[in-house]
Amino acid sequence: MTASERRFKDAIYEQFARIGKAVSSPKRLELLDLLCQAERSVEALASAANLSTANTSQHLQVLRGARLVEAEKNGLHVIYRVAEPAVGEFFLVMRSLGQARLAEIEQISRDFFGGEKDFEAVGQQVLLERIREGEATLLDVRPAEEFLAGHLPGAISIPLPELRRRLEELPRDREVLAYCRGPYCVLSAEAVELLRAEGFAALRFEEGDPDRQLRGLPLAFGVAEAEPGKTGTIKTRF
Amino acid sequence: MTASERRFKDAIYEQFARIGKAVSSPKRLELLDLLCQAERSVEALASAANLSTANTSQHLQVLRGARLVEAEKNGLHVIYRVAEPAVGEFFLVMRSLGQARLAEIEQISRDFFGGEKDFEAVGQQVLLERIREGEATLLDVRPAEEFLAGHLPGAISIPLPELRRRLEELPRDREVLAYCRGPYCVLSAEAVELLRAEGFAALRFEEGDPDRQLRGLPLAFGVAEAEPGKTGTIKTRF
DNA sequence: GTAGTATTCAACCATTCAATTGATTACTGT
DNA sequence: ACAGTAATCAATTGAATGGTTGAATACTAC
Structure with a gap:
């Protein structure tokens, strides 16, 4: 493999990893889940996910950096929403993969419900x-x-x-x-x-x-x- | 929200984040991509992805920890493979999301090809x-x-x-x-x-x-x- | 058993990350 | 202009991560 081929592959996989990084944090997944239901302000997301506003804002910027969500300024509020339906579909595929592969999920669920x-x-x-x-x-x-x-x-x-x-x-x-x-x-x-x-x-x-x-x-x-x-x-x- | 509800949510999202963490590293994505083509030994994966054997082994164990891949000992070699077809489908959904949302990917691709x-x-x-x-x-x-x-x-x-x-x-x-x-x-x-x-x-x-x-x-x-x-x-x- | 090979483990360093805190910016209503 | 609110930024902390190196383990062939 030539050096330029390697650089190409590294660059490509690094891009895809941006999406992985975005969904590698529990809190960001929770925020994304909420956003899949409806668009929301930072504040609303923060209170729904039990996070500080600053922390929520940072997580949202990571999600935005991976282009999974978009932000729109609306007066005093910044409204975040999923960038397109494909994001929600991805989230659901990921969730269903987790349900299929991670026995812990069903266990935790059963314990709670x-x-x-x-x-x-x-x-x-x-x-x-x-x-x-x-x-x-x-x-x-x-x-x-x-x-x-x-x-x-x-x-x-x-x-x-x-x-x-x-x-x-x-x-x-x-x-x-x-x-x-x-x-x-x-x-x-x-x-x-x-x-x-x-x-x-x-x-x-x-x-x-x-x-x-x-x-x-x-x-x-x-x-x-x-x-x-x-x-x-x-x-x-x- | 009660404390027990919060614990439940935290526990659940943490589980799903295991999958996210597994696919948050470029190298792991490359390994997963290779494994989607065919099963392989650690050594074969290492040389295909330009990694040291030890490093490859560690990445594979992260993937295995998220139940995305499985390992089987075959004599001197350990053969890794994707755990089930759903993993490959997830990978493809993630890739197609990246193609749809990350302009950089097309740019890098165009530059190279x-x-x-x-x-x-x-x-x-x-x-x-x-x-x-x-x-x-x-x-x-x-x-x-x-x-x-x-x-x-x-x-x-x-x-x-x-x-x-x-x-x-x-x-x-x-x-x-x-x-x-x-x-x-x-x-x-x-x-x-x-x-x-x-x-x-x-x-x-x-x-x-x-x-x-x-x-x-x-x-x-x-x-x-x-x-x-x-x-x-x-x-x-x- | 011994030598050789494939893989994993353990210790280590540099880097990155999550979360907190306090300051700052951007906007609204008075 | 001023006060008040929403969001972001900047700096800091401690924890986690990726990668290297060298040793330890597991197996095969002789």
Whole structure:
């Protein structure tokens, strides 16, 4: 191998390593995960990930250095977002590789969620059909902004902190399927706990490995609006 | 957020970061790239990547720690291989993300290959059809072991070092399309140079972004065997 | 067993990295 | 202009990393 060939290879792999370095820190992965849900300000990211603002800013600049995220100045705030959908897809591939290869992940998950594996048995296709046929209510418990940035079709949005005082929006004669950011987000677990305590039949929709397909499936965007016919339930515009 | 939730998240993201750390070093990426072509001993990897054996061994152990590769002791040698196909797919997704987002990569590539972009215009589908119809010869110039571990269907194998003395195996009335490990491997570029000097019509098959699809397409494996009818040309068994 | 080879281990240095702290810049509303 | 807020920058700390070197281990061939 000539010296110039080696220089070329070194240069090329060093470039690709920029992406690897960007996703080699747990905190940056958490930030990236959040950004895959919706764009956010530095401050919002910092509080969501339990980091100092300065530290968050530095991590975001590493992510930006690898061109995974972009920043836009909006008045007093700087809004970060993933640079393009391919970034989210990469993140999901990486996550699913981790799920496939790292037994520790399932172990940690099981330890935390208590091995109940609440939901999991029902296939996602079946699930979505049941929701369309009105046998179940799909509930998105993430913050409203994330719902607005994209959600599963047919889902209604009640952010977890508002859930207790908005229970009457949920029909009591159907099962509630709560979902949030993915298999490692705890919002839906808390929602299910609360709903069950209130007498609902509630399951956690894990949105696990199939995140990809689900997000590939018809995703709904935009503003949610009240449906006049029903009891104040927020439904998505299709 | 409760303390236990935070611990859970930290633990989970730390696990995923293991994969990120594994692919955050240029050298490890080069090793992984080589392993995606075919399994190899530490020594073979070290010499292919211009590293000391000890250093290679350490990098491989990092990759193994992230469960991306597996090692098997075979007599005096330790053979490393990618743990499962999903690893190669992840690597390709990462590479294609880099190609999409990092302008530097195309720049470095152009600088090295001289901007000729030898091949690129012809779509891969078209290309493969032309090969099947006998209008072109598809030539794999990688080492024989890599060819045996998997190659494009219809390709014949002549490792670059043997090319000069095996030119008579290539029909002179057809175009030769040489390929190697991918868009950043220089073997095929050298092959094209040699072939053109010898009066062949030769193009480099870049196997760029579409690596995925190509590798997803019918890949041929196993032992190559001589075809009695033709002039000693090695063809793949289908 | 002995010699020789492939790999890993252990100790070491230089560099890089994550996170904290305090200062600085950029913008908004009054 | 001034105060207040969001974000970044700069400097520092301790920990982790990449790479080298030389010794130790595991296996093969004789």
